[in-house]
Amino acid sequence: MEGFLLAKGYKLGRTIGEGTYSKVKEAFSQKHQKKVAIKIINKKEGPEEFIHRFLPRELQIITRLDHRNIIHVQEMLESPEGKMYLVMELAEDGDIFDYVLRHGPLPEPRARELFQQLVEAIQYCHGCGVAHRDLKCENALLQGSTLKLTDFGFAKLLPRDRRELSWTFCGSTAYAAPELLQGLPHDSRKGDVWSMGVILYVLLCARLPFDDTDIPKMLHQQQKGIPVPMQLGISKECQNLLKMLLEPDMNLRPSIEAVGRHPWLTNP
C-alpha cells in the first residue's frame, strides 16, 4: 500500500479514523506540497451491497461536488490488489460534535456562523440534485473556522421527477426524521432539513434532542416537540427556526432555500 501511494506522490502518515469499511489516514502530497486525507477502502472486504451499490454512488456524487463547505475529493486511485484510495482535502480540527463536547453549548453567534455554512453546503447539494441522507455532527468537519461537510456514503442523486419519493432509511437514528423512522415514502431533501434541526439543537444545547434508545418514545417526542432549556437564553428567532426545522409533518417542513431565508440567518 505504502509503495503504491508513494509512487503516486503521497507519503502516508498517521491514521485519523476508521469507518465501517474504511480507514482514513493523513498523507503528504508531494505534488501539491501539502497534507491531505486519504480514505482507504478494501473492495475485497466490504459487503456486496456496499461495494456494488453505495460505493459507486458515493464516488459518482463526490466527484461532481465542488463547494468550499464540502470536503473536496482531489483524486481517486485503485491499486492492482483492489484497494480504493480517495485523496481528499484534510480537515485538521476535528468534527463539530467534538467541538461542542469541548466548548459546551455554543453562544448563538458562533452556532449561527457554523450553521450558516452547513446551510450553504446543503443548498449547493440540493441545487445539484443530491440529498446527503446522513447529516450529523460527526460528518461536519472543521478546518479552522470553516465547516466542511463529508461522508456522502448514503447520498443519493434525486430522481429527475422530483415528486418521486424514496423508501430507504439511511443514516443515524438520532438524526432521523419521523417519516423515515416510520418507513413512510418521503422526499430525502426534507429528511436532510430535519437532521439539520437536530444539528442546530446540538450546537445550542450540547446534547441530542431525542432519545433514540426507544423508538416509539422518540416518535412521540418528535411529534410533541422538544423545548430548548430556558437557562440557555436562546432567542425567539432561533427557537422559531428550530421549530421549523424539527417540524414533524414533512409537507410543512421548509425546503433548504426557505431555511436560508430565515431571519435568524439573514438578520443577525
Ligand SMILES: Nc1ncnc2c1ncn2[C@@H]1O[C@H](COP(=O)(O)OP(=O)(O)OP(=O)(O)O)[C@@H](O)[C@H]1O
Ligand atoms: N477529509 C478528512 N479530514 C479529516 N478527517 C477526516 C476526513 N475524512 C474523514 N475523516 C475522519 O476519519 C474518520 C473515518 O471517516 P469515514 O468517512 O471513513 O468513516 P465514518 O463516516 O466515520 O464511518 P462510517 O463509514 O461507518 O459511516 C472519521 O472520524 C472522520 O472524522
